[in-house]
Amino acid sequence: MLTILAQVLALIAAWYAADRAAAWLHLPFSGGVVGLLVMVALLLSGALRPAAVEQGADWLLSNMLLFFIPLVVSVVQFTDLLKSDGLRLFAAIGLGFISVLLATAFTVEWVCRLERGRRLRRLRSERAA
Structure with a gap:
């Protein structure tokens, strides 16, 4: 359970950082798009392993209706x-x-x-x- 919480918090922190970066750079698209691109780049480069965020992402997806x-x-x-x-x-x-x-x-x-x-x-x- 702590692993899931840590991964969810890491994903939220990554989204927040991407959102702030998009606002600071005055980009014409949202921080969510920036975060998606950064996450894809990190996963493809191998700098981030899917296992590092998999359980947290699964939990977020399974509870998406609450949002x-x-x-x-x-x-x-x-x-x-x-x-x-x-x-x-x-x-x-x-x-x-x-x-x-x-x-x-x-x-x-x-x-x-x-x-x-x-x-x-x-x-x-x-x-x-």
């Missing part, structure tokens, strides 16, 4: 806004959701292909030796 409770509460509080601009809001949310979903899917696919290529090259070099 949406404030959204549901705010929807209940702003029913007048939903009546007047609900269609535009849902379209914007839908487009944002689809964009994040596609970006995540393509990033995961890209990283998996890179990792498969790395393993294949390593196996070929081991067989050649």
Whole structure:
């Protein structure tokens, strides 16, 4: 349990650092995107092993539904806004959701292909030796 807590805290600290860096550098995208890019770079370079964050990331993913409770509460509080601009809001949310979903899917696919290529090259070099 302490391992999971330490990994979750490390992931939160990494997100916070990336968010502050994005704000400080006046980047046109969020700290979450910066954090994702840094995390992918660290994992691909071998500077960070997947086991160092795996349990914490699994815990965060398994409890992700809890992070949406404030959204549901705010929807209940702003029913007048939903009546007047609900269609535009849902379209914007839908487009944002689809964009994040596609970006995540393509990033995961890209990283998996890179990792498969790395393993294949390593196996070929081991067989050649």
